[in-house]
Amino acid sequence: MKTDVLILGGGLAGLSTARHLGGLGVRSRLVVEAKDRVGGTAGSRTAGGFTFDYTGHLLHLHDPYGRALILDLLKDNVAAHERRAWIFSRGAWTRYPFQANTRGLPFAVAVECAAGFLETVHRPRRLPRRPDFLSWSRATFGDGITRHFMRPYNEKLWGTDLSRLTTDWQGRFVPKPTASEVVYGALTDSNALFGYNATFRYPVRGGIQALPDALAAGLEPGVVRTGAxxxxxxxxxxxxxxxxxxxxxxxxLVNTLPLNVFLDLAAPLPAAVRAARRSLRWNAVWNLNLGVVREKVLGDRHWAYFPEKRFPFYRVGSASNFSPSSAPAGHSSLYVEASRPGGARVDVRRLEAAILKGLRAAGILRRGDELSVKEWMPIDVGYVVYDFAREAAVRTIFRHLGKAGVESIGRYGAWKYSFMEETILDGRRCAERLTGTPSAPEPAPGELRALK
Ligand SMILES: Cc1cc2nc3c(=O)[nH]c(=O)nc-3n(C[C@H](O)[C@H](O)[C@H](O)COP(=O)(O)OP(=O)(O)OC[C@H]3O[C@@H](n4cnc5c(N)ncnc54)[C@H](O)[C@@H]3O)c2cc1C
Structure with a gap:
């Protein structure tokens, strides 16, 4: 078989590349996907009347082109939502983000957090040019917020000591309030909508799978081969x-497989690239989806963060609260996320027992609750770990792939932390590079930041 452009992986990055190549007149292209359906991490599965995603997959639309394309693909199958995200810590539910909502926590904790933040304003700390995440968090949010949320939550998510993590990933993902917002949030229940995910859209029917399915449906027959x-x-x-x-x-060649997976399949590679591959670190997300025979099992919350060590999960969400059609009437769904180092063996039965115990300890599941579905949907490569070795390794690898004429894009192909809209835009820019079409300008970092 021969094709002009071979695209490895039928997730959003691969499908978007194929779509935009088609739009630029390249008919000879082939997307090969291992699974029996497209979508990759932005896919869904159905079981017992529930539709489950790989954890939560909510559409944050910041780019005018990305927004227009995604809304056009989903047509009337999309609804807009205002985030209802919470944090459970010290037995109290407080609003997300923690740094701007400490009211409700034990008084001494709220004071420690607010006072620590004010310290950073009055006595700014000097940071090195490339600070580690822990020092950066202390300098940005203060010791209290770092101790009670930033450190325990992020160590759980990233599975590494925060002093080994860079801040390269956090610009858009960690909202930074002002001093008055911090003080206000310590005194009152403030529902200010901070951060990149304050509002979101989500398909009304069919889970997030509706999006890759719509992208694939716009391609000519034979362009996508699943089970390949x-x-x-x-x-x-x-x-x-x-x-x-x-x-x-x-x-x-366009690669959208996780970079580690691709490099293990590709040859020949020089020793420097193989060494760089060995230094790549990532986390697997162990996602347990539950169907519960009770309505509103998470109250009306969309999702909640769990910084404390006593809970084996870092986040729990309920898709039936933003997509009622994803659960049968009278039921609710939960997605539970636990993180483990990539490639590590996990005792799934033990983890499942610990998760169920934790859900009861948090008061989410009650004694006598019936679970009609328990479904594991692990993500082998969930989060790329931004340690201090990443940047140099990625530079070495991409220099070589560039010389070999390989584009490696998407969240995992480019080995980065990004979201679905950006992944679709990655595919567009890749198609433009391959055809020599002048590219739409890259969004300035501030454009995507949208702090409030
Ligand atoms: C826990 C979690 C939550 C997230 N939540 C959100 C969210 O709320 N909102 C948001 O916008 N984004 C979210 N994302 C990010 C989003 O999932 C990604 O940006 C996007 O789906 C990445 O698409 P991709 O095509 O780059 O990669 P993938 O979806 O991983 O696609 C790669 C494809 O390659 C295939 N493949 C792998 N190996 C082979 C092989 N050997 N041969 C052939 N095919 C192969 C895979 O099956 C897959 O289909 C989240 C990600 C995670 C991990």
């Missing part, structure tokens, strides 16, 4: 071995 696992890529011969298809020869 990439087994090996010969970068010199420009040929890939694909299960069910045999050898596929290409002119240009």
């Amino acid at each position: 696992r990439v087994e090996a890529v010969d970068l010199r011969e420009k040929a890939a071995r694909i299960a069910g298809l045999g050898e596929v020869r290409y002119e240009r």
Whole structure:
């Protein structure tokens, strides 16, 4: 088989590349996807009348083109929501983000957090050019907020000591309130909508799978092949071995598989690239989805963060609170997220027992609650760990892939922390580069930041 552009992976990045290449007149392109459906991490599964995503997959639309495209793809199958996100800590429910909502916590904790923040304003700390996340958090939010939320929550999520983590990932994802917002949030119940995810959209029916399905439906028949696992890529011969298809020869290659997976399949690679590959770190997200025979099991909250060590999960959400059609009447759904180092063996039965115990300890599940569905949907590569080795490793790898004529894009192909809209835009920019089309300007960092 031969194709001009071979696209590895049928998630949003791969599908978007194929769509935009088509729009620029490239008909000869092939997307190969290992699973039996498209969508990758932005896919859904159904079980027992529930539709489950890989945890929560909410649409944050910040770019005019991305917004227009996604809304056009989903047509009337989309609804807008105002985030209802909470934090459970010290036995109290407080609003997200923690740094601007400490009222409700034990009084001494709220005072420690507010006073620590004010200290940072009155006595700013000097930071090195590339600070570690822990020092940065103390300098930005103060010791109290770092101690009670930033450190325990992020160590749970990233599975690493925060002094080993850079701040390269956090610009858009960690909202920074003003001093008055911090004081206000310590004294009153303030529902100011901070952060990049303050509002979101979500399909009315079919879970987030509706989005990749709509992208795939716009492609000509035969462009996407599911059940087609990439087994090996010969970068010199420009040929890939694909299960069910045999050898596929290409002119240009677009990778959207996780970079670690791709590099393990690709050859030949120089020693420096193989060494860089070995230094890549990531987390797997162990996602347990539950169908509960009771309404509003998480109250009216969309999702909640759990910084404390006594809970094995860092976040729990309820899709039936933003998509009632995702659960049968009289039921609710829960997605529970626990993080483990990538590639580590996990005793799933033990983790499941600990999760159920934690959900009862938090008062989410009650004695006698019936679970009609328990479904694990793990994400093998969930979060790229931004440690101090990442930047140099990624530079070495991309320099080589560039010389070999390979584009590696998307959240995992580019080895970064990003969201669905950005992934779709990655595919557009990749198609533009491949066709030599002048690119739409990259969004300035501030454009996506949208702090409030
Ligand atoms: C826990 C979590 C929560 C998230 N929540 C949100 C959210 O609320 N909002 C948001 O906008 N974004 C969210 N994201 C990010 C979003 O999932 C990604 O930005 C996006 O889906 C990435 O798409 P992709 O195409 O780059 O990668 P992927 O979706 O991973 O696509 C890669 C594809 O490659 C396939 N593949 C792998 N190996 C092979 C092989 N050997 N052969 C062939 N195919 C292969 C995979 O099956 C997959 O389909 C979240 C991510 C995670 C992990």
